[in-house]
Amino acid sequence: MLIVMQYDASDAQINHVMERVRAHGFRPEPVPGAQRTAICVLGNQGPVDASLFSSLPGVKDCIPVTKAYKLVSRETHPGDTVVTVNGVAIGGDRPLAIVAGPCAVESRDQLRRVAEALARRGVRLLRGGAYKPRTSPYVFQGLGEEALEMLAEVRREFRLGVVTEAIDAETFDRVEDVADVVQIGARNMQNFSLLRRAGASRKAILLKRGLAATIDELLMAAEYILAGGNHRVILCERGVRTFAAHTRNTLDLSAVPVVRKMSHLPMVVDPSHAAGTWEFVIPLSLAAKGVGAHGLLVEVHPEPEKALSDGAQSLTLERFDELLDRL
Numbered sequence: 640m641l642i643v644m645q646y647d648a649s650d651a652q653i654n655h656v657m658e659r660v661r662a663h664g665f666r667p668e669p670v671p672g673a674q675r676t677a678i679c680v681l682g683n684q685g686p687v688d689a690s691l692f693s694s695l696p697g698v699k700d701c702i703p704v705t706k707a708y709k710l711v712s713r714e715t716h717p718g719d720t721v722v723t724v725n726g727v728a729i730g731g732d733r734p735l736a737i738v739a740g741p742c743a744v745e746s747r748d749q750l751r752r753v754a755e756a757l758a759r760r761g762v763r764l765l766r767g768g769a770y771k772p773r774t775s776p777y778v779f780q781g782l783g784e785e786a787l788e789m790l791a792e793v794r795r796e797f798r799l800g801v802v803t804e805a806i807d808a809e810t811f812d813r814v815e816d817v818a819d820v821v822q823i824g825a826r827n828m829q830n831f832s833l834l835r836r837a838g839a840s841r842k843a844i845l846l847k848r849g850l851a852a853t854i855d856e857l858l859m860a861a862e863y864i865l866a867g868g869n870h871r872v873i874l875c876e877r878g879v880r881t882f883a884a885h886t887r888n889t890l891d892l893s894a895v896p897v898v899r900k901m902s903h904l905p906m907v908v909d910p911s912h913a914a915g916t917w918e919f920v921i922p923l924s925l926a927a928k929g930v931g932a933h934g935l936l937v938e939v940h941p942e943p944e945k946a947l948s949d950g951a952q953s954l955t956l957e958r959f960d961e962l963l964d965r966l
């Protein structure tokens with residue numbers, strides 16, 4: 640249930656409603672809006688009786704929420720959420736946000752070359768993995784702490800916002816200190832303890848759609864983070880597994896308008912992990928912009944042929960320039 644307060648409801652009235660919600664054994668979650676505050680009632684097993692709250696002072700309306708996800712849904716929060724990171728506003732009607740960088744941080748030189756290229760083009764968000772969730776245990780797993788130090792250096796020097804992945808609760812603690820946005824990867828989309836950890840963080844979270852996850856499952860995963868108190872969540876479509884083998888994953892472009900209809904959260908697209916091959920990254924990026932994505936997460940490497948992970952799908956610095964020009 641969503642309790643919508645009158646636009647001139649006082650703090651005391653809002654607090655009183657929250658107290659009554661608690662007194663009935665539920666958890667109130669205030670959702671501040673541009674016009675008025677709403678209070679989302681959480682923790683109920685079945686429908687909540689509207690008459691418990693509808694006559695309290697300052698209450699305008701009690702609306703039953705029909706979806707299993709509440710905080711992420713447009714029913715609860717009709718206006719678009721805009722997540723601002725390092726001065727870049729992601730969401731709503733803001734210009735397409737660009738996040739670019741290597742799959743993994745491999746060396747100081749590699750990272751600096753990418754950071755310079757981004758800074759030169761006015762791109763303010765750098766991606767780069769320190770901890771890599773690799774399919775095989777025998778391949779490069781990321782430089783860990785060393786990579787985080789390098790990310791912290793280029794972050795300072797080039798004034799870039801850093802997006803980097805946490806693969807478990809332990810790495811979350813380390814990543815959180817350096818990252819402006821903590822990424823939760825496709826393989827971890829339903830790692831519920833990690834989602835709870837993200838909910839307790841004050842950093843923005845980039846939540847990638849699982850390899851075979853439905854939109855409902857993606858939104859429910861995001862709900863964990865919002866229910867934990869962290870509302871700065873950015874969703875990411877990165878392709879799903881289908882019978883089609885002509886690309887690494889099948890980029891589900893329809894997910895963008897569908898999620899934008901169902902949720903107020905920003906939705907970005909990662910064309911790199913969908914394509915698997917650099918050749919298709921530019922056309923898929925243009926398509927993502929066309930269907931209303933709020934941003935792109937693109938893998939860029941100064942020497943893709945030498946990359947320790949995902950070289951085949953990484954754009955060279957020159958091709959990244961071309962992408963920006965064409966966008």
Ligand code: PEP
Pocket residue numbers: 742768772823824825826847877909912
């Ligand atoms: C990545 O961003 O490098 C990554 C591992 O992505 P995904 O979780 O989408 O496979």
Ligand code: MN
Pocket residue numbers: 742743912938948949
């Ligand atoms: Mn990658």
